Amino acid sequence: MIDVRPFASLGGANHGWLKAKHHFSFANYHDPKRMNWGRLRVWNDDEIAAGTGFDAHPHRDMEIITYVREGAITHRDNMGNEGRTGAGDVQIMSAGTGVVHAEYNLEPETTKIFQIWIMPDQRGAKPNWGAKTFPKAGREAAFEVLASGRPGDAGTGALPINVNGAVMAATIARGQTLTQPLATGRAAYLVLAKGAATVNGAALHERDGVGIAREEAVTITATEDAEVVMVEVAEE
Secondary structure, eight states, X not given: OEEEEOGGGOEEEEOSSEEEEESSOBTTBOOTTOSOBTTEEEEEEEEEOTTOEEEEEEEOSOEEEEEEEESEEEEEETTSOEEEEETTOEEEEEOTTOEEEEEEOOSSSOEEEEEEEEOOSSSSOOOEEEEEOOOGGGGBTSXXXXXXXXXXXXXXXXXXXXXXXXXXXXXXXXXXXXXXEOOTTEEEEEXXXXXXXXETTEEEETTXXXXXXXXXXXXXXXXXXXXXXXXXXXXX
16 A cells, blocks of 8 residues: 655645644644554654844653754753754654753754654553764665664664664665565555655655555655655554
């Protein structure tokens, strides 16, 4: 099963300082056919104007992963954490029993991020925040696991999240093919951060998304140099 979601079909909002596109129902955008993909609940494609950002607000019982496409995001929370995450790098926040945080673009240019929310396996976990630099050389023609709670990814250097799932990324040169197995009962959602590719035969362009489930593998062939971000989670 493949569900292609062209960028032009996404819901969204323009708040001036924030231009947001939603792969799933979020805020004032509601589509009963786009509520979640397995344990994946939110994938927002956000553009945040220079010198602006999300003021302090609460979350609980959600795994929130931020992949920075361009620029940088600066995080502050009520646990005393503060950090700046730059392009190509990742921050995670396990909201658990509750956390209050703010996210600002303190850069002189627009910051572009993917904001990904995954439903945790267990509610009421201890809140946590972390960020890490992932050199893109580590993901050439292969997926690098950026954040994970899958048992097999322990010790890989991936940021920890409280769900049996993973966020991964790859860069694929034009003409290259990358195949990622997909086990029974698992689902994947993939977005092209850059470039163009076919995914299991379906054509995707920059910022398009595609959900894959009940397939043996995800096969990506780059028709242009491509940067791919993918979430793999339980289907139910």
